[in-house]
Structures are given as C-alpha cells and as structure tokens.
Amino acid sequence: MTIGEGVDPRNGIDDADRRARHVEEQMTDDERFSLLVSVMGTNDVVTVLDERIPEDVPMSAGYVPGVPRLGVPAQLMSDASLGVTNPGYRPGDTATALPAGISLGASFNPDLARVSGSLVGKEARHRGFNIQLAGGVNLARDPRNGRNFEYLSEDPLLTAVLAAESINGIQGEGVISTIKHYSLNCNETNRHWLDARIDPAAHRESDLLAFEIAIERSGPGAVMTGYNKINGDYAGDNAVLIQDVLKGVWGYPGWVMSDWGGTTSWECAIHGLDQESGLQIDMMLWQNEWFVGPLREAYEAGRLSRDRLSEMVRRILRSMFAVGVDRWGPAPEVDMGSHHGIALEAARQGIVLLANTGILPLRPESTPHVAVIGGHAQLGVVTGCGSSAVVPPGGYAEVIKVGGPGAMGVARNLYLLPSSPLTELRRLLPGAEIEFDAGMSPAESAAMAARSDVAIVFGVTVESEGFDDHDLSLPWGQDAVIEAVAAANPRTVVVLETGNPVSMPWRDAVGAIVQAWYPGQAGGQAIAEVLTGIVNPSGRLPVSFPADLSQTPRPRLPGQGTPWGTPTTIEYTEGAEVGYRWLARTAQRPLFAFGHGLSYTTFAHTDLEVSAGDTITARVTVTNTGDRPGVDIPQLYLTEAAGDRRMRLLAFDRVVLEAGETRRVTLEAEPRLLARYDGADGTTGTWRIDEGTYEVSVAENAGEPGLTASVELKARAFGR
Ligand code: BGC
Numbered sequence: 001m002t003i004g005e006g007v008d009p010r011n012g013i014d015d016a017d018r019r020a021r022h023v024e025e026q027m028t029d030d031e032r033f034s035l036l037v038s039v040m041g042t043n044d045v046v047t048v049l050d051e052r053i054p055e056d057v058p059m060s061a062g063y064v065p066g067v068p069r070l071g072v073p074a075q076l077m078s079d080a081s082l083g084v085t086n087p088g089y090r091p092g093d094t095a096t097a098l099p100a101g102i103s104l105g106a107s108f109n110p111d112l113a114r115v116s117g118s119l120v121g122k123e124a125r126h127r128g129f130n131i132q133l134a135g136g137v138n139l140a141r142d143p144r145n146g147r148n149f150e151y152l153s154e155d156p157l158l159t160a161v162l163a164a165e166s167i168n169g170i171q172g173e174g175v176i177s178t179i180k181h182y183s184l185n186c187n188e189t190n191r192h193w194l195d196a197r198i199d200p201a202a203h204r205e206s207d208l209l210a211f212e213i214a215i216e217r218s219g220p221g222a223v224m225t226g227y228n229k230i231n232g233d234y235a236g237d238n239a240v241l242i243q244d245v246l247k248g249v250w251g252y253p254g255w256v257m258s259d260w261g262g263t264t265s266w267e268c269a270i271h272g273l274d275q276e277s278g279l280q281i282d283m284m285l286w287q288n289e290w291f292v293g294p295l296r297e298a299y300e301a302g303r304l305s306r307d308r309l310s311e312m313v314r315r316i317l318r319s320m321f322a323v324g325v326d327r328w329g330p331a332p333e334v335d336m337g338s339h340h341g342i343a344l345e346a347a348r349q350g351i352v353l354l355a356n357t358g359i360l361p362l363r364p365e366s367t368p369h370v371a372v373i374g375g376h377a378q379l380g381v382v383t384g385c386g387s388s389a390v391v392p393p394g395g396y397a398e399v400i401k402v403g404g405p406g407a408m409g410v411a412r413n414l415y416l417l418p419s420s421p422l423t424e425l426r427r428l429l430p431g432a433e434i435e436f437d438a439g440m441s442p443a444e445s446a447a448m449a450a451r452s453d454v455a456i457v458f459g460v461t462v463e464s465e466g467f468d469d470h471d472l473s474l475p476w477g478q479d480a481v482i483e484a485v486a487a488a489n490p491r492t493v494v495v496l497e498t499g500n501p502v503s504m505p506w507r508d509a510v511g512a513i514v515q516a517w518y519p520g521q522a523g524g525q526a527i528a529e530v531l532t533g534i535v536n537p538s539g540r541l542p543v544s545f546p547a548d549l550s551q552t553p554r555p556r557l558p559g560q561g562t563p564w565g566t567p568t569t570i571e572y573t574e575g576a577e578v579g580y581r582w583l584a585r586t587a588q589r590p591l592f593a594f595g596h597g598l599s600y601t602t603f604a605h606t607d608l609e610v611s612a613g614d615t616i617t618a619r620v621t622v623t624n625t626g627d628r629p630g631v632d633i634p635q636l637y638l639t640e641a642a643g644d645r646r647m648r649l650l651a652f653d654r655v656v657l658e659a660g661e662t663r664r665v666t667l668e669a670e671p672r673l674l675a676r677y678d679g680a681d682g683t684t685g686t687w688r689i690d691e692g693t694y695e696v697s698v699a700e701n702a703g704e705p706g707l708t709a710s711v712e713l714k715a716r717a718f719g720r
Helices: 013-025 029-034 101-107 110-127 156-171 200-204 207-218 239-249 279-286 293-300 306-323 336-350 421-428 442-450 478-488 523-532 580-585
Strands: 062-064 075-079 131-133 176-182 194-197 222-225 255-257 352-356 369-373 381-383 398-401 413-417 433-437 454-460 492-497 512-515 568-571 603-612 616-624 630-632 635-641 644-652 655-657 662-668 676-678 686-689 692-699 707-713 716-718
Touching: 013 306, 029 293, 029 306, 101 110, 101 156, 101 336, 110 131, 110 156, 110 336, 156 176, 156 207, 156 644, 176 207, 176 239, 176 306, 200 207, 200 676, 207 239, 222 239, 239 255, 255 306, 336 523, 369 421, 369 442, 369 478, 381 523, 421 433, 421 454, 421 523, 433 442, 442 454, 442 478, 454 478, 478 492, 492 523, 512 523, 580 644, 603 692, 603 707, 616 630, 616 635, 616 655, 616 692, 616 707, 644 662, 655 662
Parallel strands: 075 131, 131 176, 176 222, 194 568, 222 255, 369 433, 369 454, 454 492, 492 512
Antiparallel strands: 062 075, 352 512, 381 413, 398 413, 603 616, 616 662, 630 655, 635 644, 635 692, 676 686, 686 716, 692 707
16 A cells, blocks of 8 residues: 555655655654644634744644654644634635535545545645645444534445545645544544444444545545544554554554544553644543653653654654655645635535425526525525634634533534625526525514515524534524425425435425535535526435434434533444445335435436446446436445345446436446455454345435346455
C-alpha cells in the first residue's frame, strides 16, 4: 500500500520510508516526543490560547511543532468534512462551504468527491493547513445519529468509493487527509462513555469494510480513532482494531491519531495509538495530557520501548514525506469563484426528489403567486454544526444560538449560509409574486398558502456532534405548520434541509418532497434550480428513510435522555445488516428506500446479462425514455448468496443521458461483498465465498425487484 501515491512519483513508498527512518534516527528524545501530541487553538470550548502555540501560527484544530533543523514542518490541522473549517472563528478566515457529506453520498459521484476533495486541499494549503481532518466514513446505522450529515451513507461500498476519491483529491494537493472515526462511532449519545458492541466478523463486513476499501484506494496519511469503546476497549486504546486489524491485517503504514479527547491513558501508545490529539480536551475529560508527562515517564521507566517510540515518530514522518507536506512551494492562488461553482454543482447533484405528483418542476405560467414558508428561507440555508462547520465567504447569514446540555451545548447553533432560496426563487421566477411567511404559526402559514397557487414549505433541523436526535420529527412544530399548509393548499412542495431522515406525517397530503440535506453555500440557488426545472434532480438516497423508528434495529436508543456522561452500551445486534440490508432481512418496506430518487425524465433498464468468475459482472442497457437529459444511477445488488438471503450493494454507476439516449453499462461486484468474513475474532480469518447460486438484481433502488438474474459461483477463500 502506498500513501499519497501520485503526488510526486520521485517520492514513492521506499523513499518516504527511508527518509522517515533517517530523520527519526537523528532526533533527540525531546524532538520525538514533541511530535506525539497536538494542541488545540481557541474555540467555543477551549477559550484560552495555549502557550505552546506560537503567535504567528494560524489558528488550528491541532498544532504540532516541527523540527526545522531536520526539515520537518509543523503540523497544522483543520477540520474538513464540508470544507476547510475556521478553528477559532476568525471573521476573515473563510472557505468554500460545501454541501454536507451525506449530500455527496447522494450524488453517487466519485468524480465529484475527487473535485470537492481537491478544492479542500487547495484551500487548506492556501491557509497553511497541511493536515485535513477529513474522510468521515462511519456508517449511518441509526437515523438519529447527530453526525450522519458529516458522513456519506449507510453502505460500505458507496461510503468507501466516495471517501477514497475525496481523500485522493485532498492528498493530490500535497495535503494529508485523515480517515475517521475508527470505528463504530455511529451514535453521539454519551459518546465518551459509550461502549459500541458488535460481532467482530460482522464489523469486518460493514464499518470496517468501508475503512478497508477506502484506505486501499487512497492511502490516507492518518487514521483518526473514535471517542467510543468498541467491544469494551476505547477506540484509541483498542489493540485489536489498531494493531491487529489496521496495522496488522491491512498493513497500514501511516499514523493513528486519537480524536480530540479520545486518548484515555498513556497505554494507548502500547496498544497502537501514535499521536494524542487536542490535549486540552483530554485535560477536561481525563485530567491528563497522557503523551506528555505519563508517556515520558513510562519511557524513562522502560515501560514504553525505544522501538515503539521510534515507530510512532516514523509513521508520522513517513506520511508527511509521502504526501509531500515538507516540499510545499509558495501558497497557490485559489479561485474562490470557481470553487463556488463546485459548491453549486455539488448541491445540485446531492438534491433528491423524493416524491412528485407532477407539481414539479414549477411552471411559471401556472404559478403566478407563490408562498415560500419557513426554514429561514429569506436568509439562507442551514448547515450542520460542530467541528465541521465552515465559515463561508462573507460570513454566515445568521447564527442563531440553540444551546443544550453537555460540553458541546455552547457550540450548538443554527448556522445559516448566505444563499437564500427565497431570493433565488424570485430571481428564477421574475414574473411571479412570491410572498414569504416565517412558518411560526400553522394558522398564519395556512392563510398565506390558501391564497397562493403553490406553497413551498421548508423543514429544517439542527444536527451536531455531541447530540443524537430523539425522534424523526421536525423540531419547533414544523410538522404542524406543514400539515396546516397542505390542508390549505394541496399544491404544496416540502423542501427538507436535514442531515437525517424525518418521518413526514404529512407525506400523503403534499404534492412533492425535495430532500436538499445541508446544501452548502450555493444551496439556495440549487434548490431553486431544481424546483423550477433548470436542473433535473439526480440525487439518490444514500440512507434508507424508515417509516418510523420501529423499523430500525433499535426503536429505543440506549442512553438517550440520560445526563451527558452516563456510561452507555449500544449493542449493534444488526451486525453487518445495516440500513437497507436490515430492511431486506426483516422484510420491511421503508418510507423511501436506499437508492431512491426521482427525475423529471424516465429511465428503462433492459437486456441484463450476468457472468461469473472470481466475481460477478453485470451488463445492462440504460435508456433515457423521457424528453429531457437526465442522470440514472443503476445499482447492482446481491439478493441471495448460496441459499442465504442477504442484500448487498455490489456496484453502481452514474450515467448521464440525453433524451432518448441509450448506453450499455458494466457493473462489477467488489468480491468481498459476495463473501462472508469467516473468522469469529475478526482478525485471523479470511473472506469466503460459498459455492452455489447467487441471485442479483439491477434496480433503481434497494426497495425494487429490478431486473434479476442468477449465476453459479465456485467456492473460494481470499484475503485476510
Ligand atoms: C471531532 C473530530 C474533529 C475534532 C477536531 C472532534 O470533536 O469528533 O471529528 O476532527 O473534533 O476538531
């Protein structure tokens, strides 16, 4: 495996390894230890600037001094799930605010992931950040998880393919990317005291498979561990996951850093952790800076070996050299105008048209009078909050303090990015009279809807790390407003700016539902373009939308409602059967299936041919049968494997077709998705394909039968 391959061919794996060894050998122990901890700049939670951070250093989420005499630059980290963040919130330090990760997931578009990653890499480099805390790949196991908006999907393959391209985009600019949060950091409730329990083999077939494939395809310089425990051991202290799986079975050569506040003892170093992150948060949570005093003492006392210390340092240096953060020239110019264009295109491709009775696209001639209701649509679009929040050029349109319990309560805000759907609709429908109602009271909103030709109601949520949603309803009584509006005018369009599914009690009463996620700094324009038909929606759901929580593996979320800090255990008993896999296993029909998304044109799939060898390859003809250009996303699913009914997304493609155009598409299955991980401990086994009949389908989404075929596979075992 190589890290940062393609950045600079003269610095391949051997050279980076050799240089890392050579430089490390020349270091003093003080220099070695200085590389093992990062200190956080100021922010809502850390309010005093740590004296270890020099004054001329840009504010960062993590700062590690360099060793100039040996050509080792300082490490400057910022978050990057949705663009380059602004740790410390300096007003002038702005960056392109991209749509949420889950919106990128909805694009099913690896090229878009790469372009967005490259944007992040360029802007990071321009601001002096050489490490991006990007690559969030935790699977959306629970529709209440407050961080699903930062992640990509509920499916390991889709997540891995997109994360890999995003990491490749970042590292292609000479900036290190992490992949995070390793692993099973799938709920936020009591996250520092949470034991996430799972069958180890099922873990390999789900969350770990997403990490495995993404790491293989992109070689991220660092892996960030999660906050939670996995099967009893904290993620940062988890020898099974870090040493046995990541560094052992997968041969990962980069370094492993903790999350901020995720180093729970100096012994994490013995169990594979190479760097303690955000010291101040460890001080707050565990009253210690583990890799400063205690680790040094352990070293002096012979409890940390010199070899292990050297290895920790070499892993860090190796990634720095392989990606090239030591070879930066002058900061590149960044074209913020073209980056705005990328944010716009990303928002367009992420929007999912969930339902449409024919009311969309809006036709100017039949909509002279439009009511726009709620969601602060007169100001902008919502973005998620927490460490991933990006300050866009010009700053936020508004920040509404929300608050909440626990350490993250002070940072819980409703951030509005300045792309107002109301303004954009007025621009695109110049002949229409467009009124705005704040959506405060059902009666008031209904009155405006009743006197309009069409009502567009916005439903928004505030989602954040540190919090899980308590149910699937919209907050602040928005469901009641939508119900009243729909009762007053059936020509109602609901636009959802949420990072998670919502239950939509009003779904049968409205004319159309548009899932816009948190659509980023150009989101208002993208929403208006989709509503008016300038853009044909092409997003597909990267998560299942359950009808209600009873359809999910955990109708009740353990720990929910307890005070922050309560020890909590979540048994992920669904194992590898996450999302649509669970729904298929339990024969349940969700509200909207994984992969679902409508278009203003129609598509047909014909002539499915399937062949089998080491894997399964499907060929299918995709035709745009409608009268306008559009994008189809054919999905290849496994539905039964040698007598075992199990559903797996095996491959997908994103096919752009003119009206009437036809294309033959090839979909090849990732073999590990045809296999089971055979090894109860999750480390010493192998991938095993059983001999027998394999049934597959090519479908528009996971809830449809699609075109089906079956093939015979021979038994084989491969990999570890
Ligand atoms: C988050 C990480 C983030 C880190 C640094 C933590 O709260 O969990 O995802 O990278 O902060 O900002």
